[in-house]
Amino acid sequence: MKTGQWRWWTALAALTLALAALTAAGCGDDDDGGDGGGDESAALQKLGKGEGEVNLIAWAGYVEDGSTDPNVDWVSDFEKETGCKVNTKIGNTSDEMVTLMRTGSYDGVSASGDATRRLIAGGDVDPVNVDLVPNYKDIFPALKNQPWNTVDDVNYGIPHGRGANLLMYNKDVVKPAPDSWGAVLDPAEAAKYKGKVTAYDNPIYIADAALYLKATQPDLGIDNVYELDDKQFNAAVDLLKEQRDNIGEYWSDYTKEQAAFTGGDSVIGTTWQVIANLVQADKKSPPVEAILPKEGATGWSDTWMISSEAEHPNCMYEWMNHIVSPKANAAVAEWFGEAPANEKSCALTANKDHCDIFHADDEQFFDQVAYWQTPTSDCGDDRGSTCKDYSEWVKAWTEIKG
């Protein structure tokens, strides 16, 4: 019996090893590299008939069909007009979006600047023929042909809108009202709300610490918060390690942060305007406020991109045209709490001051916002290739959380 059993164990082990060897041999060399630099010819030349549906990856609040709030709906009309049924998958972080896009089962994505370049370089998205998107002409010129949506003069997407990450706080608990990121990043300040501070659970949050250090410790010489060399990076990471003691929980799923503020588990921390809206709309929730701190903020400028493996390209083009149409773009900008991409949207928002509040055409304001971008080892200046790349950020983030 005993020897018999051992024979089974050895047989199993041998089989596993044999399979491993087989896999190793099979994986000798396969190339899954994308073609990277594309050209206009790869883009769709002529719009055909809709395919009946379109599968999107989007930020929470970007594709609303009335199921969250009956008054918030810019999808139903689109579905009726074009016959393209919209299926949405919410991406909680840029990294999730990139991973989802790489599965090839989606037609398009609302990608932020820290995802677009990765998608383009990986060959996961196709160039976009802007002539097939009539509403493109009304988009703010400052959003067109930017590094995060255009490579070598080839357009890879349609700008969606832009905004800043805000500081949300519970008005019953946090007094006096904060005006600086120091409320969550200065160890002495944050300790007042120990265990109830929250932060975005993603390596890109290191840039928020860098942004605060840029204002408070000028001798570090931080300029671009995504291009950090050893000293700057370590300072930001150390700051976040100190912050860790005061963190109750991190959030990346927006419903988790919503529940945390509603239930009183978090009272201060970084947020998106749309989450603040959802908390404020909840009658059981304590009063909250979301502000743009004086140091400025990290933020995003998003782009709708089409997958290189899109099964429903015509519906995707219809969607890209729809989401930047004056009406839909106004609705999404107001719901998510960001500046619209379409100039004409400003006249159509329910709150007539929306574009002023969110600085839609205020380039000086957006100079203060550090749009998310992917950190690379190339510092982009005379420091050369001494900066920390994204894999370093990811490792540091694991260490910060501990």
Add this chain to the structure above:
Amino acid sequence: MGRRLTGFLWRHPRAQLGLLLSGPVGWLVIAYLGSLAVLFVASLWQLDDFSGEIVHDYGLQNFQELWETPVYRTIVGRTVAIAAAVTVTDAILAFPIAFYMAKVATPRVRALLVVAVLMPLWSSYLVKVYSWRIMLQESGIVNWLLEPFGLHGPGFGNVATWLVFSYLWLPFMVLPIYAGLERIPDSVLDASGDLGGKPWMTFRRVILPLALPAVVAGSIFTFSLTLGDYITPQLVSSTQFIGNVVYANVGIANNLPLAAAFATVPVAIMIVYLLIARRLGAFESL
């Protein structure tokens, strides 16, 4: 044709058995051992720092990195510690329930209790974890109950993780112990009493040794399920388990080799655990 095949199979019982088993065994080999093999191979690959592409060169760098970075050791330690705590908690909670079910309850009550133990398994895992989240939150029922005593709930953290896991995996401990205790003949307990064994003595010298393999069998479930989970830690705390780091390296960093290397750690822990469990005779009582 069919008749000839039947005849052939009747004359060759071994071929019959082979055909019958080829499906399940093939599934086992390809789906389980095959994916394990791929995992091992992938853990030896590396990521090219510059392009972020996977390079198919073989080496032990990933394991070296796991060994040398303190945070990974902390995470392994925490995961194993919580898994062990959950296992001990479940064993202590499950034993009296199982004993009552096996030795004391009437058949009717026993059937009801079996259903009651199995009932939580009918609802979704996520529903249960989210319910715990709501109970443990600042304005939740736990704090409401503790408030009159001047106490405060654990909030979200390691304690919450331990609580939720202990709740989730309790049925997996109750059932094997129940089965194990049921196999102990009542006459053995009577004999112990006749020979002057007090209840505590009977429990310690007769029941526990006989039921130990069953407890170990149950612990395999509670331990391995906790070891591999990453959703509960994410929902009721911000602590990182091995699974969370694997998830982060797959979904965020796209560093599959490191994720694969870290994923082999629980496999190794479980192999050791199973070898010990086998020595304690747990496999005979599964």
